[in-house]
């Protein structure tokens with residue numbers, strides 16, 4: 001990790017460690033494929049969303065081209081089928097995913113769909129270049145992350 005990237009991460013983490021927590025170890029465990037799949041996905045979300053938050057807060061310089069790239073990549077990530085990472089039987093292992101996910105998949109999926117809608121709007125609003133509007137939409141998307149984490153993501157590894 002380069003020095004400047006480290007600063008971006010720190011800035012993002014300062015906003016909300018619960019929301020954009022930095023994985024200490026990135027891993028892909030062949031014996032825990034769904035768990036690794038979903039954690040890698042969320043790490044990618046955070047890697048694109050964290051810097052947008054930092055820019056909105058004025059913690060890194062505003063670069064409109066980068067903002068659009070991050071927003072485009074977040075919209076692209078929305079097209080992946082993340083529920084592949086939450087198949088039945090993947091509720092144990094090295095994970096912060098709460099068992100409630102598998103007890104109410106419909107609610108969990110609907111929270112994911114809400115995020116995808118917010119990220120689609122974020123792409124659109126960011127392309128428009130209006131900083132205040134982008135700030136509002138970053139906040140709205142952040143709410144969608146948080147609302148799911150509040151219900152379904154534990155602070156620490158569960159097992």
Ligand code: HEC
Nearest residue numbers: 021023039042046049095096097111112115145148152153
């Ligand atoms: C529908 C629910 C949901 C939404 C929406 C959601 N997350 Fe998560 N997130 C989770 C769950 C569940 C985990 C725990 C996964 C695990 O440990 O297996 C997680 C884990 C993470 C992690 C830790 C990844 C790792 O390395 O283990 C980060 C970072 C993260 N989310 C960021 C975000 C950001 C940023 C957003 C919004 C742009 C977001 N999440 C939206 C449910 C969600």
